[in-house]
Amino acid sequence: MDFSNFLMMHQELGLLAIFLILIVFDIFAGETPVMKWFRPLAVFLLAVHTVAGFFVVEDGTAFGGMYVTNDLTVLMKNILNIGTLVVFLQAGEWLRKEDKGIREGEFYVITAATLFGMYLMISAGNFMLLYIGIETASLPAACLAAYKKHQEKSAEAGAKYILMTAFSSGIMMFGLSYLYGATGTMYFEDMQSLITMTPMTVLGFVFFFAGLAFKISLVPFHMWAPDVYEGSPTPTTAYLSVVSKAAAVFVLMLTLHHVFGGMEKVWYYLMWVITVVTIVVGNLFAIRQNDIKRFFAYSSISQAGYIMLGVLHGSEMGLSATVYFILVYLFSNLAAFGVITSVENRTGRTEIAAYNGLYKTNPKLALVMMLAVFSLAGIPPLGGFFSKFFIFASAAEQGDYILVFIATVNTVISLYYYLRIVKAMFINEPAADMGEVMRTDVYNKASLVLCVAGMLLVGVVSGVYDYIDAIGF
Amino acid sequence: MNILSVLVIIPLAMLLALLVSRNRAYVRTVVTVGFGLVLAAAVAVAVVFLQERAVSSEAMLLTSSTVWYAPLNIHYAVGVDGISVLMILLSSVVAITGVFSAWNMERDFFVWYCLLAIGVFGYFISLDLFTMFLFYEVALIPMFLLIGVWGNGKKEYAAMKLTLMLMAGSAFLLTGILGIYFTAGGTTMNIMELSQMSIPMNHQYWIFSLVFIGFGVLGALFPFHTWSPDGHAAAPTSVSMLHAGVLMKLGGYGCFRVAIFLMPQAAHELSWIFLILTGISVVYGAYGAVLQTDLKYINAYSSVSHCGLVLFAILMLSRTAMTGAVLQMLSHGLMTALFFSLIGVIYSRTHTRDIREMGGLMKVMPFASVCYVVAGFASLGLPGLSGFVSEMTIFVGSFEHTDTFRRVLTILATTSIVVTAVYILRTVGKVLFGPVLNPDHLKLGDAHWYERFSAVALILCIAAIGIWPSGVQHVIYESLQPVMEQINLF
Numbered sequence: 001m002d003f004s005n006f007l008m009m010h011q012e013l014g015l016l017a018i019f020l021i022l023i024v025f026d027i028f029a030g031e032t033p034v035m036k037w038f039r040p041l042a043v044f045l046l047a048v049h050t051v052a053g054f055f056v057v058e059d060g061t062a063f064g065g066m067y068v069t070n071d072l073t074v075l076m077k078n079i080l081n082i083g084t085l086v087v088f089l090q091a092g093e094w095l096r097k098e099d100k101g102i103r104e105g106e107f108y109v110i111t112a113a114t115l116f117g118m119y120l121m122i123s124a125g126n127f128m129l130l131y132i133g134i135e136t137a138s139l140p141a142a143c144l145a146a147y148k149k150h151q152e153k154s155a156e157a158g159a160k161y162i163l164m165t166a167f168s169s170g171i172m173m174f175g176l177s178y179l180y181g182a183t184g185t186m187y188f189e190d191m192q193s194l195i196t197m198t199p200m201t202v203l204g205f206v207f208f209f210a211g212l213a214f215k216i217s218l219v220p221f222h223m224w225a226p227d228v229y230e231g232s233p234t235p236t237t238a239y240l241s242v243v244s245k246a247a248a249v250f251v252l253m254l255t256l257h258h259v260f261g262g263m264e265k266v267w268y269y270l271m272w273v274i275t276v277v278t279i280v281v282g283n284l285f286a287i288r289q290n291d292i293k294r295f296f297a298y299s300s301i302s303q304a305g306y307i308m309l310g311v312l313h314g315s316e317m318g319l320s321a322t323v324y325f326i327l328v329y330l331f332s333n334l335a336a337f338g339v340i341t342s343v344e345n346r347t348g349r350t351e352i353a354a355y356n357g358l359y360k361t362n363p364k365l366a367l368v369m370m371l372a373v374f375s376l377a378g379i380p381p382l383g384g385f386f387s388k389f390f391i392f393a394s395a396a397e398q399g400d401y402i403l404v405f406i407a408t409v410n411t412v413i414s415l416y417y418y419l420r421i422v423k424a425m426f427i428n429e430p431a432a433d434m435g436e437v438m439r440t441d442v443y444n445k446a447s448l449v450l451c452v453a454g455m456l457l458v459g460v461v462s463g464v465y466d467y468i469d470a471i472g473f
Numbered sequence: 474m475n476i477l478s479v480l481v482i483i484p485l486a487m488l489l490a491l492l493v494s495r496n497r498a499y500v501r502t503v504v505t506v507g508f509g510l511v512l513a514a515a516v517a518v519a520v521v522f523l524q525e526r527a528v529s530s531e532a533m534l535l536t537s538s539t540v541w542y543a544p545l546n547i548h549y550a551v552g553v554d555g556i557s558v559l560m561i562l563l564s565s566v567v568a569i570t571g572v573f574s575a576w577n578m579e580r581d582f583f584v585w586y587c588l589l590a591i592g593v594f595g596y597f598i599s600l601d602l603f604t605m606f607l608f609y610e611v612a613l614i615p616m617f618l619l620i621g622v623w624g625n626g627k628k629e630y631a632a633m634k635l636t637l638m639l640m641a642g643s644a645f646l647l648t649g650i651l652g653i654y655f656t657a658g659g660t661t662m663n664i665m666e667l668s669q670m671s672i673p674m675n676h677q678y679w680i681f682s683l684v685f686i687g688f689g690v691l692g693a694l695f696p697f698h699t700w701s702p703d704g705h706a707a708a709p710t711s712v713s714m715l716h717a718g719v720l721m722k723l724g725g726y727g728c729f730r731v732a733i734f735l736m737p738q739a740a741h742e743l744s745w746i747f748l749i750l751t752g753i754s755v756v757y758g759a760y761g762a763v764l765q766t767d768l769k770y771i772n773a774y775s776s777v778s779h780c781g782l783v784l785f786a787i788l789m790l791s792r793t794a795m796t797g798a799v800l801q802m803l804s805h806g807l808m809t810a811l812f813f814s815l816i817g818v819i820y821s822r823t824h825t826r827d828i829r830e831m832g833g834l835m836k837v838m839p840f841a842s843v844c845y846v847v848a849g850f851a852s853l854g855l856p857g858l859s860g861f862v863s864e865m866t867i868f869v870g871s872f873e874h875t876d877t878f879r880r881v882l883t884i885l886a887t888t889s890i891v892v893t894a895v896y897i898l899r900t901v902g903k904v905l906f907g908p909v910l911n912p913d914h915l916k917l918g919d920a921h922w923y924e925r926f927s928a929v930a931l932i933l934c935i936a937a938i939g940i941w942p943s944g945v946q947h948v949i950y951e952s953l954q955p956v957m958e959q960i961n962l963f
Contacts, residue, residue, distance in 0.1 A: 320544070379614050380607045389603070389647070393545060396651035397659070401679075404651060408644035415640050419617060419633060427621045427629060462542045469544045 005062040008069055011053055011077055012119050018045045019112040026105030035104065039092045042108040043443065046088055050081040061125060065187055068125040071471045072319075076122050076250045079327055083243040084115050086334045089447035090341050091235035093440070097345055107147065111239065113140040118247035122254070127176050127186045130251065131169070134215070138165040141244060145232040157231025164214060164224040172211025178204030188258045195262060202266050208255075209267070215248035218308065219278040222301050226285075229297035234344055237293055238337035241300045246326045249304075253311050253322060257473050264314060271312040276406055279305030283413045292340055292352050295417070296333070299376065302414060303329055309407055310391045313398045320469040321390040327464070328383035331454030332375035338448045339369040342440045355421060357430025365440070366425040368448050373418040375455045378411050383459035390465065475537040476521060477551045479514045480561065480594040483507055488587040491580055500580045504587075508569040511590070515565035522558045532955040533600060533665055541604075545654075546661050550601040555952030556799050559945065560597045560726060563803050564590075566934055567718040567810045570927035574814045575711035582623055585615040586711070593719055597726070602650045602662045606643070609727070612720060613639050616704070616712070624707040631700075631707035638700040642690030646727075649684035652676060653735060667735050668959060674738060681739035685732040685747060692724025693780040694747070695754040702761075705773035710817025713769065717776045718810035722802045725783040729798070729956070733787060737959040744788045745878065751788060752882050754781025759892035763899075768819070768826040771900060772812045775852060778889055779805040785886060786867040789879065790960050792953050794870025797863050799949045804859035804938060808851040811931040815845045818924050819904075822917040828900055833909035838919040842905045844928040849897040851935050854890055859938035864890065866946070 006013065022042055029035050059070045088108060095104045117136025124130035142165060146158020180186055182201045183194040195201055210221060217225040229237045260267060282302025289295035307329070310322035342365055343358075344350055359366035375384035388411065392404045440448075458464045487507035494500050518535070525534045536552035553561070568590055575582065592612025599605035613636065621632035656676040657667050672680065690697040701721075705713050733740045758778030765771045779801065786798035818841045819834065820826050835842040851858040854865075871883040909915055920928065938945055 317544070374614070380610050385607065385610065390545070392647065393651055393654075396648075396655050399655070401648060401652060405648045405683075408647045409641065412637060412641045412644050416633070416637055419636065422617070423621060423629065423633070426618055427632075462547075465542060466544065 005067075008058055008060050008062045009067065009123075010056060010058075011049075011069075011074065012116065012123075014049050014052065015112060015116050015119060018042075018049060019109060019116065021045065022105065022112065023109045026103065026109060030103060030105065038105050038108075039443070043085070043088050046081065046085050046112075050078065050085050053078040053081055065125045065189060066129050067123050069123055072473065073122050073254075075323065075468065075471055076247075077119055079323070079330065080115060080118055080122075080243050080247060082327075083246065083330045083334065084111060084239070086330075086338075086447045086450060087111065087235055087239045087243065089443045089450075090238065090334070090338050092443050093345055094233060094235060094341060107144070107235070110140045110143050114138075114144070114239075114244070118243070121247055121251045124251075125188050127179070127188075127191075130255075131173065131176070134172070134251075135169060137244065137247065138169070138215075141165075141236075141240065144236040144239065145228055147233050147236060153231035154233060157228045160224050160231075161228050164228075168211045168214035168221070171207050171214075175204045175207025175209075175211065179208065188255070192259050192261060195259070197263060197266070201263070205260055205263060205266060206270070209252075209270070212248055212252050213274070216245055216252065216304050216307075217301050218274050218304055219281045219301065222278070222282070225301060226294045226297040230291055230293045230350075234293065234337060234341045234350075237296070238334055238341075241296065241337075242330050242333050245300065245304060246330065249307055249311065249322065249326060253319060256311065256314055257319075261314070268312060271308060272403065275305050275308040275312060276403070277305075278302065278308065279407060279410045283410050283417075286414070286417045289417075290351055290353070292350050292355070292421075295352065295421075296336060296340075299414070299417070300333060302410070303333075303376065306388065306391060306407060309395045309403065313395060313400070315394060315398060316472055317397055318391075318394040319473060320465070320471075321387070321394040323468050324458075324465050325387040325391045327468075328375065328387040328455070328458055331451045331458065332372050332382075332384055335368055335448060335451035335455065336372035336376070338444055338451060339365050339372070342444055352421065352424055353431075355424045356428040358425040360430050368452055369425060370422050371452060371455055373421050377415045377418040379415075381456070381460055383455045383457075386459040386465070475535065475551055476514070476518055477535055477537075477553060477598040480511060480518070480598060481591055483511050483514060484587045484590040484594065488584055488591070491584050491587065494580055497579070500583055501576070504572050504583050505569075507587075508565070508572050508590075511594070512565040512569050515561045518553065519558050519562055522553060522555070526555070526951075532952075536600065538600075538663070545603075546659075547603045548601050548663060549604055550663050551598040552600045552665075553598060554955075555948035556726070556729075557597045559799065559803055559948065560722060561594065563722070563806045564593050564597065564719045566930065567715055567806060568593075570810060570814060570930050571711035571714045573923040573927040574714060574817055575709065576921075576923045578623065578709070578711070582619070582709075585619050586715075589615045589619070589715060589720075593715075593723070596723055600664050602653065602664060602667070602731070605664075605727075605731075606646060606650055609646070609723060610640075610643055612723065613643065616708075616716065616720075619712045620704060620708045623709045623712070625709070626707045627703065628707040631703040635700040635704035638697065639691055642687045642697070644687075645683045645690075646687030649680050649687060650731075652680040652683070653731075656680070664730065664735065668955070672736060677736045677739035678743065681732055681736040681743055684736075685728055685743075688724045688727035688732065689747070689750075689784060690724065692721060692728060692784050693754060693758070693777040694724075694784055695750050695757060695777075695781065698754060698758070698777045698781075701777055702770050702773040705776065705813075706767060706769040710813055710820075713813040713817075714810040717773070717813060718806040721776065721780050722783075722806055725780065725787065725798065725802050728784060729787050729795070733790070734956050734959055738963050740788070740790060740960070741963050744790060748785065748788050748879070748882055751781045751785040752886055754778065755785055755886045755889045756892075759889040759896070762896045763892060765896075766828050768816045768828060768900070768904070769813070771828075771896060772809065772816065775893065775896070776805070776809055778893065779809070779852075782864070782867060782886065782889070785882075786871065789871045789874065791870050791873050792950065792957050793873060794867055795953055795956070796946055796949045797866030797868075797870050800859070800863035800866055800938070800942070800946065803945070804851070804863040804935070807859060807931050807935045807938075808848050811844065811848040811928060811935070812852070814924065814927050814931070815841050815848065818920045818928075819845075823911075823914060828903050831904045831910060831914070832907045833905070834914070835905045836909060837914050837917050840925060841920045841928070844932060845905060846901055847932055847935070849901050851939070853894045853897045857936070857939045859935045859942075862939060862942040862946075
């Protein structure tokens, strides 16, 4: 057996090493004072892994086309790494604060496991590996959702998530079985050349897409998202709304291009409708929310709709715009969740009313939150403006002006509910019990600085987009 | 570095300096020196521009262009012609007078104020559609907090309404800009280069409509003007000044620079629809002002009327009328800033803006009252002040058309002058003259030195344009050459 194949998987191997180190550390140091080094170690290892990811790039396939790696997949994994790193930074404070009923180390270990699954999803060259990746990514994520196991809401979120995952995986598997039946292969490359437009393959594709749509939380497959987001611990919500969603979008983009390229007529119209509905429904429901986590659930549903704008034409420009959009979305959304975590850790509250007058009591947190929602709303000079512009441009490039118009008008609706948060923080008077100044620990501060730098620089410095644009399918 | 970029860099530096400031004296120093420098830079730009113009026949001068986003041909491209130079001068004058009118404001106010200034100056120097749009949005968003936090009355409602309506306009604009870029071949975002390319006629129709409405929202185009009265009334003094004085000009300037310039054929064919709408703005705004009793609402409706006249004149597509349009932008910018600063003076003392509760202020605060009368005269078009020059030019230019439709519309629009006289004279008579209604008002003082400074500076500019219009007019007339070439192709 040729072991050089494994070297191609250096990112997976690196992550696996981190996973093993952490799990061993957690087992042997779990109850001892050495445990205080766990968090710095986890953050340090992942940071090194993230940085290293940018340097070693190798093109190729392994295990007979089962595993594929190239510039694009490496870039996607790097983006997921950044997101996970930020979640690592934000999670610690909450984990320390919770009662001793939960083990601190497990959170990091489980998160690393889901990230490993996402790596496999992205690098898959075969639907079996893709499926294994999705399962590896989803099952531990349910543990993360149910992490506060003594709280009813968290347990409920975990149960909902696992049921939803099982259901969507089943649907996806069903679709894949049709596709296998029609073409006789599970390999992307072979299927692309064999696939033809028959009712069977169309049906197979639609089921496969539905399975992924659950993960991306596109309307009408979004029902689970608000409940799970609200019930899960905030770092888990951040992880689900950014990293997990990004991985599913990446997979959708890759499979559309590598496998279903010939069926564009089917997926274009299907996704056009779903995109519009997702943006509109996400926006309209977000207006009515009073809990900030539910609010961000709906906001991230509508953001998923914008992401689809870049995906649904399958163009090169759409690809770079989507990847870029996700990068900016990652920084913006995680910045918002960083603030939510801080506020929740101090006050235990997650309603929007808890943010009244935040600027007076905690100006820095309020400013970060404002930048985050402005970036999500697409206000210059933040990254969100550029990413929205590019993703709209990618749709306009294909002449799809009606879709662009619907989407731009919807950004105004989204601005309304984002401004509600800004209004609460800057204009409303603080409640009497909100007078204290909150102290955020140094890790969370670092995560917020990282996110703010990301929001400000990724847009204004054009090099990031150029770098992404230079990497094609 | 290009001298034009200085106009953006100074407010940016001010913003950063304010972020580290602690006390009020420091804040005042930063903003006065900073906006003084901006004014100096604007004058320097004007001087350099005039020198360049003598030796060059290029449409845009002082240009420079740096690649920003190569995949979409986005450049940081700047350049000015006579019209943008005048707009920059107007903005810098209004900005510094606004600072003096907001003398007692806190640091955070000026942080947003500087951001607003960055947007305004960046917009007027941009030649690239993308950067122009970027600065446009940068100028809009601070309004939400400026009004929402420091405003009065229904400030939250007004801030939200204003922001959302203007952002809806910019959503139209974004679609339009993408349409322009891709239908013109997708090779450049530079306005001057785009004007050399042709946009297919079937696309011109919808793009022109979107872009014109998008900018028109900010230019108070009927029926998208409703943000203006609420927004201006709720905003703090200097924000009203900058918003009515400068920001509304962004709309007119954009209609002219993007919509008409890049899509002249659609402008020809669709102008009648928008002429009717702007005609309604002009007349309706004037009548609306008559019915108001709040000083700020009167002035806000008057702004709808006057800014409607700008768009009206632009749509006439004749060189004289367009010259008048630019003059009107200057004139309205200065006089409305003067109005709002004086209303601020009155309101800060009487704590009411209701004209029914005031009277005889001439006895109490003679300086402010005299300035108010001057502003009123400029508004109703008294010869010797800027309003007369601009409105005269507009109506003469509009009447040059020989077709009945445009002539009738022009005649209808001129009625607004009469109505303007009604509400101005009524307000002046009621508030400034007559007996003092409220005995408490007798104890009030006149304007402070910083308020006097801004009033005098604005009056001087208004009088300068009124007395010596030909200098300004000449610059505008010449700068219209490229637009007229575009229009006369059809």
